[in-house]
Amino acid sequence: MAQQLPLVIVGTVAFDSIETPFGKADRVIGGAGTYGALAASHFTKGIGLVSVIGDDFPEESLAMMRSRGIDTEGIQRVAGQESFFWAGKYHLDMNSRDTLETKLNVLADFDPVLPQAYRSPRLLMLGNLTPSVQMRVLDQMESRPDLIAMDTMNFWMDIAWDALLETIARVDLLTINDEEARQLSGERSLLKAARKIAKMGPRYLIIKKGEHGALLFGDGEIFFAPALPLEEVCDPTGAGDSFAGGLMGYLASQPQITFEHLKQGILCGSALASCTVEGFGTSSLEAVTDEVLQDRLRVFDRLTRISLG
């Protein structure tokens, strides 16, 4: 039997054009799969990335991924078509943005077919995609991963409710933001929302609150991780994907999946997300060294530690 992949990530590999109060980046590489796999690669090698691209996606970007331990065999290249493209403009507060353009291109007909080696990974991360595509991947699993994580968004709650619930019922960890948790559960209180979402299936729930940190629910416990206070947010694109990728990469590097490891993984994900937002596109995430990462983890530790007797 071939060696088991520690982690498979399903998500977009794409181009983004980004405008923020600090500048512009035109057609830089992006996508949830790209950010997630780059973040995860800080902790583990042998990450299978499942995605779809067009003729236009540069071979050197794939080579860059491979040099970081990301397997690109799962990225289908569709001849004669263009890669998924998103253009957006962030408002001055950086918490909201307008989508200027979305071209689905190759994503419109994306039918993920997993290479054989990808069908029994230890961990699986389903990035934010149509629930039917996420389920298509689940259906190809030949053994149950130790943890299946799933990201989604309000858009699928609006247009694909039943398929979304069906997918959520099959995963162990759901990551959504606070407004999405409220929409999914119909509860204003996040405590009540978490309890309702647990009944939908996932053992663990992470509620992402951006600059306000993240909450982890599960095993009868709650954990709160702050976000790092930053000098400057240059470009928030990919922060959530870096967070999820960092978390999954950390978990893949650990022998067990426990609540305690999830807590530490959230701090790793937050640390990487804090790096991502300091530059445009994937530039600052690509530049992260182990030293930078360890420094940020130490800041987290100091940020919440009480040392009175």
Next chain:
Amino acid sequence: MAQQLPLVIVGTVAFDSIETPFGKADRVIGGAGTYGALAASHFTKGIGLVSVIGDDFPEESLAMMRSRGIDTEGIQRVAGQESFFWAGKYHLDMNSRDTLETKLNVLADFDPVLPQAYRSPRLLMLGNLTPSVQMRVLDQMESRPDLIAMDTMNFWMDIAWDALLETIARVDLLTINDEEARQLSGERSLLKAARKIAKMGPRYLIIKKGEHGALLFGDGEIFFAPALPLEEVCDPTGAGDSFAGGLMGYLASQPQITFEHLKQGILCGSALASCTVEGFGTSSLEAVTDEVLQDRLRVFDRLTRISLG
């Protein structure tokens, strides 16, 4: 020499009419001074409360305060006038509210004259009032308190900028919310905002983020305290004042004022604020027992603790 008061609080003692999605409360007692002193009284006795009321404020509410160790000699009663009155309605999200009515009444001409025993307290808390009134109190101090804390709001930034800056320059600890920190500093990043505000005078800064917790800056350190995830927020009125009062009461109970004690004090303040919002007006704050408080502090501890090696 008379015994030194551990804490003097300056703030409104008033009536509130409150409407939230959970119900209504008509002309209940409220005001920053009331919430602050009640919260502080969980940790220390001998709190001098400086305020002003009209004929209409019930003697039994003052007696209730006295029974909790709050000295009411500093509350001036103005014959023939009414107490400060505020009426407000909270929106469904509980994060925003409309003021339906504000009647300054006795507050319009409030000139705080401190009883002799109040002029050399160990700690002083200046509640959110006109900066000129806050300064009038500072001018009556006969010895420098170990810590002078000050609360303020965007309103004074809009209409009394110079007097506000002059007051801020004279205090050790400023408590404001995130939007106010941005307005006061002109900086979007809270890290940069904190650095600018430190240059205005205060050694310590607390940025309150409501349901997203609080940040403490000072002595080259940053501390982040989460808010407790709550089942239900019934009435947010007085949460910020309970937070500040709980913090100051805790500090008054400690032999020294250090960054570590400020951290613990913030958790005490947050715990009391979480109690306040569970009922209308001061009802749930009044009902807090030591046991409830200790329980909440234990929840805080679990909420952010990492126990991996």
